[in-house]
Amino acid sequence: MAKQTARELYDERREDIARVLDWLDMELDRHQTNAKGDPKNWCYAGDLGHVREKLIETLAFLSNGEPQEIEDLLSECR
Structure with a gap:
């Protein structure tokens, strides 16, 4: 078996990250559903924090x- 190149490993990891981001979106939807079912529970907001x-x-x-630069940009978007 040929040794994996840096480019191949990069591409593999980039694809993994894309999959994880898709999963994250699905989990956020599930989490939101749970939070709506228990609106007084601050733990859900803590999870998202x-x-x-x-x-x-x-x-x-x-x-x-x-990180502070990103925090500042987020504040400007609100």
Whole structure:
């Protein structure tokens, strides 16, 4: 078996990330349904706070930026 190239590994991981993002969207839909069924439960908002934090960290890493820059941009969008 031939050794995997950097490009092949990159493409494989990029496809994996796309799949994970699709799954994340499905899980967010499920989570929202559960949250609507229990509107006084603050845990659901806390869950999303944790996910939001991790996504901001990931985006900052990929963009060579700082999490605060992303926070600022999000604030401007509201």
